[in-house]
Amino acid sequence: MRNENYLNPKEAAAYLKSSTSTLAKRRLSGSGPRFTRIGRAIRYRKSDLDDFMGAHTASSTSELGKEQRQ
Numbered sequence: 001m002r003n004e005n006y007l008n009p010k011e012a013a014a015y016l017k018s019s020t021s022t023l024a025k026r027r028l029s030g031s032g033p034r035f036t037r038i039g040r041a042i043r044y045r046k047s048d049l050d051d052f053m054g055a056h057t058a059s060s061t062s063e064l065g066k067e068q069r070q
């Protein structure tokens with residue numbers, strides 16, 4: 001089993017330089033990073049946050065527009 005770092009939503013938002021509200025909205029819409037729910041607690045693996053950021057990398061704003069329309 002891998003030794004993973006799990007972050008709560010506040011820590012994950014700080015890591016992504018985002019807000020907890022944005023993460024919550026993205027969880028609801030399914031457009032955010034993968035997460036784990038343990039009872040009522042939400043946790044994010046640091047590796048999933050890195051993968052999420054890597055998947056949303058673009059070299060121009062027009063690339064981002066194409067991704068959002070698909």
